[in-house]
Each structure stands twice: as structure tokens, then as C-alpha cells.
Amino acid sequence: MQISRETLLRSYRAMRTIRAFEERLHREFATGEIPGFVHLYCGEEASAVGVCANLTEQDTIASTHRGHGHCIAKGVDVGGMMAEIYGRKTGVCRGKGGSMHIADLSKGMLGANGIVGGGPPLICGAALSHKVLKDNGVAVAFYGDGASNEGTTLESLNLASVWHLPAVFVVEDNGYGEATGSSYACAGTQKDRAAGFGMPYMECDGSDFFAVHDAARDAIDHARSGKGPVMLHVHLERWYGHFEGDSMSYRAPNEVADAKKNHDCLESFRERAGQDKLLELSALDEIDAAVADEIESAVEAAKQAPWPEEADLMADVYVKI
Amino acid sequence: MSKKSFRQAINEALRQEMRRDPTVVLMGEDVAGGQGGSSGVKDAWGGVLGVTKGLLTEFGENRVLDTPISEASYIGAAAGAAATGLRPVAELMFVDFVGCCLDQIMNQAAKFRYMFGGKARTPLVIRAMYGAGFNAAAQHSQALYPLFTHIPGLKVVVPSSPYEAKGLLIEAIRDDDPVIFLENKVMYDDVEDVPDEAYTIPFGEANLTREGDDVTIVAIGRMVGMANEAADRLAKQGISCTVLDPRTTFPLDEQTILECVEDTGRLVIVDESSPRCNMACDISALVAEQAFGALKAPIRRVVPPHTPVPFSTPLENLYMPNADKIEAAVKAVMMQKTREVA
Numbered sequence A: 001m002q003i004s005r006e007t008l009l010r011s012y013r014a015m016r017t018i019r020a021f022e023e024r025l026h027r028e029f030a031t032g033e034i035p036g037f038v039h040l041y042c043g044e045e046a047s048a049v050g051v052c053a054n055l056t057e058q059d060t061i062a063s064t065h066r067g068h069g070h071c072i073a074k075g076v077d078v079g080g081m082m083a084e085i086y087g088r089k090t091g092v093c094r095g096k097g098g099s100m101h102i103a104d105l106s107k108g109m110l111g112a113n114g115i116v117g118g119g120p121p122l123i124c125g126a127a128l129s130h131k132v133l134k135d136n137g138v139a140v141a142f143y144g145d146g147a148s149n150e151g152t153t154l155e156s157l158n159l160a161s162v163w164h165l166p167a168v169f170v171v172e173d174n175g176y177g178e179a180t181g182s183s184y185a186c187a188g189t190q191k192d193r194a195a196g197f198g199m200p201y202m203e204c205d206g207s208d209f210f211a212v213h214d215a216a217r218d219a220i221d222h223a224r225s226g227k228g229p230v231m232l233h234v235h236l237e238r239w240y241g242h243f244e245g246d247s248m249s250y251r252a253p254n255e256v257a258d259a260k261k262n263h264d265c266l267e268s269f270r271e272r273a274g275q276d277k278l279l280e281l282s283a284l285d286e287i288d289a290a291v292a293d294e295i296e297s298a299v300e301a302a303k304q305a306p307w308p309e310e311a312d313l314m315a316d317v318y319v320k321i
Numbered sequence B: 001m002s003k004k005s006f007r008q009a010i011n012e013a014l015r016q017e018m019r020r021d022p023t024v025v026l027m028g029e030d031v032a033g034g035q036g037g038s039s040g041v042k043d044a045w046g047g048v049l050g051v052t053k054g055l056l057t058e059f060g061e062n063r064v065l066d067t068p069i070s071e072a073s074y075i076g077a078a079a080g081a082a083a084t085g086l087r088p089v090a091e092l093m094f095v096d097f098v099g100c101c102l103d104q105i106m107n108q109a110a111k112f113r114y115m116f117g118g119k120a121r122t123p124l125v126i127r128a129m130y131g132a133g134f135n136a137a138a139q140h141s142q143a144l145y146p147l148f149t150h151i152p153g154l155k156v157v158v159p160s161s162p163y164e165a166k167g168l169l170i171e172a173i174r175d176d177d178p179v180i181f182l183e184n185k186v187m188y189d190d191v192e193d194v195p196d197e198a199y200t201i202p203f204g205e206a207n208l209t210r211e212g213d214d215v216t217i218v219a220i221g222r223m224v225g226m227a228n229e230a231a232d233r234l235a236k237q238g239i240s241c242t243v244l245d246p247r248t249t250f251p252l253d254e255q256t257i258l259e260c261v262e263d264t265g266r267l268v269i270v271d272e273s274s275p276r277c278n279m280a281c282d283i284s285a286l287v288a289e290q291a292f293g294a295l296k297a298p299i300r301r302v303v304p305p306h307t308p309v310p311f312s313t314p315l316e317n318l319y320m321p322n323a324d325k326i327e328a329a330v331k332a333v334m335m336q337k338t339r340e341v342a
């Protein structure tokens, strides 16, 4: 099925925004100005964007510690995200959460998560809300190959099947959980796990936006039409360390270079768009320039933004005491 | 004796105990690191902060086990192995992750001995990082020692320096009960003289890092250093403090705490854990019950507010106890109208 021009432009812009956002953070982190832990999503952009291109604002997603890409793909404000990462009052979470806790429920973004495997159970709950409230929404859990071994994840696969929930489980498999390879840590296969819990399984190359988009469309259609949960296994590569500061001695020296050269979702998008005459490359270049400006202003604004104040410390522990 | 960091002190304790006792095994996420990686480099990390680096190389894969990200299963496996002949040291990385495996600690390991009528021994150590001050935000900054102290059957260690860490960890490994060993993540690069040979520091014996006449400051873990800093400043202002490090929150050296309060008549407790039902509450109750007559002024607690740990630096600074806040609390108890003590 043809993807609309508007969707293609929007998706390319989202992927470019994630790439530029993350590469800028990589540089800014090295200056020591960014506090806390930062996990970059570079190289994995097509997964978040290809999936979210099939979602509406009403649909819900849950993300991970590597959450910036999912946030951007689901429409969270980029300036607010940057300010959050800098710990400023103007951040989407008012400086209280930081990189690992960016959330915007008004956008159906149930949060990045500092707890591996924290998202899948929450997505069962969100899917239950969509089902009970009959709003036609679906709920999507993004989680890593590492997170696929958490009890919470495996229990959620079961629960989603038992309750026949409109849920999609997106395994973002970049081959590593921290410094440990998934070939060591994951017994069996994701495919057999899906089968074990009685749900359909799909897989795709996560460096190819079009492949992710089409697989996600089928998975999401399945869930939305009331047929129960689905697993979508996305094969990915991460381009930076597990967190900023990781020297990656556990990876072969050429692994990342190869990924950048041969599996760059932005490059493959441009190629395909040109070959199939889907979009003019000049339109994509314009997007690149606009995104560069947007990120520059986001960083400038974040650095200028006010810090939270003393009164903010006690605010929002409860709705009401 | 040589200068060692907190990180090195822990590494050395593990290494020496593993050499001494072949039943000591290590497990946790990336305690070695690199398994299944494309470079073939094993022992790539030695834990996220490099604390267990080199142990895989010396002791091999049978005794240094990288785990999948599956806390409920490997913490439970450590408990099961402890009850059946091994002495596992399991690393939970951040103590906050106990949310994923509390059952295996609270309902299993902690209760075996009592439930089984004294027939089990569970020589298990769970190491984890705790504490704020790292901009690690609400899910990676908690100081959960009160949670464990609350559970009968667990021993809970919160070392305050490299010397303390080494001796207490060796004690923990040799102990036959389940021990939760909590390391403050801000302290790994702290350095002091630490003996090269193995030594133990007994549980339940408080350490007085200084003795004074006016106020007793009880401080836990990283707070001990802050309390000493405050006490230095106060000494210059003519106020002399005792600083007491309980070392273990269970067993708790109640007697030494009470003796110090009898001597000084004033008590400030510094605890970086959330303020409700924490160690500061517990120790306050102890003193109110058993040394009420000695108190010349109300007890003061220097604790964070009842909020999750905030991310942003200014908020985290407001949140944390520090030497200024301790100094102010000590001055406040000194100013408080002295009660006539019989």
C-alpha cells in the first residue's frame, strides 16, 4: 500500500530530528553540561518512526531508558525535551524527570522508563483502557532485547493474550543489553516466545523505514481490529555506547562503522525516495536544514531557560493531600 | 596498608574471599560484561561502574556469572544457591531495581530460617548502589535501607568509607544470614588507607568517628562524611560533637547510641532515606523510649523531604542532606532551651 506524501515527509522529518537531537546530545554530553545518564537512539530511528507513523495521538506508547526517539516520533515537543534533559523548569517534566523519564500523556506517551521491563505491564493497562473505553485505540510497548528477559515482559505477553488486548509488543533488538550480547542472554527466539503466548509474530529490518512501516501497519491493524496482541520484532543496531561514556570494548571495532555505512535508515530512505520518485531530494534537504535550526534553537533555549525553584521540590508528589 | 578507593576496596574484598572459599560465587548484570559481544572481549565492564573488574579473568565463568536482565530469577537463584551450599554475592546494580525481585528477598531468603524451624542457612549477600547526588533521578537514586531493615531475617550494611567497605563486605560474605550490602554510588572514588590483607568488621558495632561533649550525631553511609565535616566546623565554633556511624542498620548497636546520648544529652540523626519510617525515626524512637531522661533538647532529624528524588541539580541539592544542614541542626539543638535533667 502506498504511503502518503505527507506521511513520508513527516516521517523523514521525525527521523532526521531524532538523529540531529541525539548527535547534538552526544557532543553536548562530552562538554559535561548535561547531568545524569543519557542513552542515545541513533541508528534506531526508523523503528520508532515507522511504528508511530501508524498511530494516532490517541494511541498510547510506552518507552524505555533509550526513549528520546519514541518521544519525538510520538510528537512530544522537542524544545521541551531538550529543556528537560538540561534539568530546566521549562522541560516537559519541569526538570524533575530528565532524559530517562520524559513523558507526555497528552500525546499518548506514557513515559521513557528507568526500569528495564517497566513498560510492557503499563501497556497492558493502557490497552485495557482503550478496550473498556471503546476509543478504538491501541497501546504499543517498545522494549529491548534485554528487557525481553524480564519477568514483567513475559507476564505481560501472557496477560495481553489472556485478556485479548489491543496491544503491540515491539521488541527493539539491537543485539545488546548494556555490554551483554543477546546471543548470550536470550534463550530461544522472540518468534517462539510470541508463539508460546499464542500471538502472531512479525519481524522486520529496523534500518529500513518502509519495512518497519509496513510490518507495523499490519501489526497495529491486527490489534486495532480486535484480534488481540501481536509481537513485532525489529532488528536494529545502536550506534553509540549503551550510555554516554561507554567505550564499547565488547563490540568488534568495525561493527558500528559498518552499521553507519550500510544500515543508515536516513540514507536508505533518501535512496528509496529518489529511486521510486516518491519525493524530491530537495524537499528532504530542506527538512534537514529546518531540523538543524530547530535543534540549535532547542539547545540555545534550554541553556537559557530558568532552573526549577524551591517550591517545585514539594509540588506534585500527590494530586491532593 | 595502601591507599585504595571504595571501588578497589570492594573488589579486593570479593577477590580475597573468592580465593579463600571456592563456594563464593558472583552473579549480576554485566558483573563481567562482554558475553556474546562481537569483539570477544570478556570482562569488558566489571559491573556498570567497574567494581568487579578482573574477577572473571581470575575465577572463570563458573564463579563469575553474567545474568540476563531478569532480577527476579537471578536474585532468587542466589537465594536458592545460598540455601543449598554456595555463598553467592549477587549484584543488583541499582537498589531501586529491588522492585523487580523483592519477593525473592522478602518472602524467600529472609524467611527461610525462621519458617523452616531453624533448619536453613542462607549465606547470601546482595550488593547494590544507593543514594542521590548523581542526577540519576527518581528510579536510580533511592536510599532503601529502611525497607530492608524492616524485614526480619535480613541484615543490612551501609558502609561509610573504603576501609569500612572492605571489612564489612568480608564479614557479610562470611555471615550465614542474608545480608543486603549497600554502596553509595557517589563514594566509589573516595580514597583512604585500607589494609592489604583480609579483615572483618563485626556487624552491630557502631564506630565513633569522633567523640565530643555537646551533641551526638548519628549518621548513616555517605552521611558520616558530611557529619564529620559539619563537626569540624562546629568545633571551631566551640561546639563539640560525637559522630556515630552505626555501620549496620540491622543489627543496630542500640547500646552505643544510648550511651552517647546519655553523655551528650542531645541527638541529631542524619539519614538520606525518605523521611517516613526511616532510620532517623527508628533511632528517635529508641532514644525517646530508653534515654528520654538524658535528653536536654528535642531530637532533630536531618532528612530529605517526602518526595521522589528530583532530577534537576538545584532540586537535588535542596533535597539532599549536607554539612550545612547538619551544622544548622546541631546549632538549633544547642540553642534549644535546656531541659532540667535530673
Ligand SMILES: Cc1ncc(C[n+]2csc(CCOP(=O)(O)OP(=O)(O)O)c2C)c(N)n1
Binding pocket: A064, A065, A066, A114, A115, A116, A117, A143, A144, A145, A146, A147, A148, A174, A176, A177, A178, A242, B029, B069, B071, B093, B097, B100
Ligand atoms: C530493572 C532494571 N534492571 C537493570 C537496569 C539497568 N539497565 C539499564 S538499560 C539496560 C540494558 C537494557 O537492554 P535492552 O532492553 O536491550 O535495551 P537497549 O539498551 O539495548 O536499548 C540495563 C541492564 C535497569 N535500568 N532496570
Ligand SMILES: [Mg+2]
Binding pocket: A144, A145, A146, A172, A173, A174, A175, A176, A177, A178
Ligand atoms: Mg538491546
